[in-house]
Amino acid sequence: MAPVRGINKKRKVEKKDEDNSLASESSEEGSTEWWNVLSKKIIGNPSTSNGVDRFKSTFRMSQRTFDYICSLVKDHMMAKTHFNFSNGKPMSLNDQVALALIRLGSGNSLISIGDSFGAHHSTVSQVTWRFVEAIEEKGRHHIQWPSTDREIADIKQKFEKIQGLPNCCGAIDATHITMLLTSSDQEAETWLDYKKNHSMILLAIVDPDLRFLDIVAGWPGTMNDSSVLYSSNFFKLCQKGERVNGKKISLSNETEVREYIIGDSGFPLLPWLVTPYPEKELSKSELRFNKRILETHAVAKAALARLKEVWRMIRGDMWRPDKHKLPRFILACCILHNIVIDMEDNVFHETHSSSLQHDPGYGENVSISDDKNGSILRDKLSIYLSQKLHC
Incomplete structure (x- = not known):
């Protein structure tokens, strides 16, 4: 593959449109319950830090930024075959984005991440690659x-x-x-x-x-x-x-x-x-x-x-x-x-x-x-x- 170069496109996030779209979303994927369930899987039950701090330390970003990334990649990631956890439960958009961000952010092996998420290591690999494709396509203007x-x-x-x-x-x-x-x-x-x-x-x-x-x-x-x-x-x-x-x-x-x-x-x-x-x-x-x-x-x-x-x-x-x-x-x-x-x-x-x-x-x-x-x-x-x- 030829070397990748920065693309000269508009970078700035349109604050008003983005804030309005995020404010209008009230789905399960953006809810506190989603994070509470996932954090217990991948972090356990820490007794000191609250949910917001755990979210920031896990993803190296605020939940607002996480939601914006989800809005960027949604169409690409949800348009193809859906992914499931090992127990057969379908992965939501937030589940997939969280999985990919942790893979990119931790550098841990596919197997260790899959074990913590309750997903097969091949699923971790496929979800991460689809996320990379989506970010490359939808986020290059940054x-x-x-x-x-x-x-x-x-x-x-x-x-x-x-x-x-x-x-x-x-x-x-x-x-x-x-x-x-x-x-x-x-x-x-x-x-x-x-x-x-x-x-x-x-x-x-x-x-x-x-x-x-x-x-x-x-x-x-x-x-x-x-x-x-x-x-x-x-x-x-x-x-x-x-x-x-x-x-x-x-x-x-x-x-x-x-x-x-x-x-x-x-x-x-x-x-x-x-x-x-x-x-x-x-x-x-x-x-x-x-x-x-x-x-x-x-x-x-x-x-x-x-x-x-x-x-x-x-x-x-x-x-x-x-x-x-x-x-x-x-x-x-x-x-x-x-x-x-x-x-x-x-x-x-x-x-x-x-x-x-x-x-x-x-x-x-x-x-x-x-x-x-x-x-x-x-x-x-x-x-x-x-x-x-x-x-």
Whole structure:
């Protein structure tokens, strides 16, 4: 399967329509009784926490967000053959969504999840895959590049508030999705990275709210960050001027600065991608500039860390994935990550400030690319920020 890329569609949830539709639903599937019955199966009878807290800790989201996800996938998931529990009782829409979310969120085996739900492991697999298909089809508009002046201006303003970088509209980073492949797999060697892990690369461009603006998934872990970027549709769009090519701004030193994104030293310096100065005999202003870049770039690392902390299936510890389906699992998890943010879900901010490193053990492969226009842009920014500091 070809690498999965973010699709440029409308992302924003229409709050009024969504709230009205959810308020009008009074079915058994949205009731408290449904959750009470299910929670006893999968959690037992904890004596301390209440039902709302158990719901949040189980699904890593509020019930409002859960209901919105159900509304997204309902038509797709309920249109085909229905699924049953092991006792023959039909699974409701909420049962199926809960099963899939726990599979994606826990990373536990099909058998252990099936045992806790009272469902056959093959049912867990089929329900999860149908959910991934549904989220991919109905939720892709939650990953998009900003399409309005207001959206991009908001992103730039928030980036500038971090460390003063003007006209920045994204931060890029990559992480390895490790897999457990058997030696009998004829393609296993292709996916063996320099840490001797079988892995797939996820490349992501992130906004200051840790939302994914664009992703690329599917390339083998043998590739470095620069190679994945060069192979991406995002790179092609930027090179053609169809992305990261909006309004220039005038700085106080009477120079203009174009739009750009930022990356660490693993990425190439390009006319629209600013990276730190190479670590060699740097001036004080260059060292300060590097610090600003890295502290601003931290949002990309935080987003990937949170993705892996919440959607543990793609941490790759406990399963042998179909390599052709894995990019779609990754995309589904990225969409879910954004949905929680787009729904302004306080649970996301309250419980998921992760200290997890998104790529433990993987060092930064320093790119040696040095584009002239990229150097000019970096110097302009460095001089501007240095002058601003001394004003």
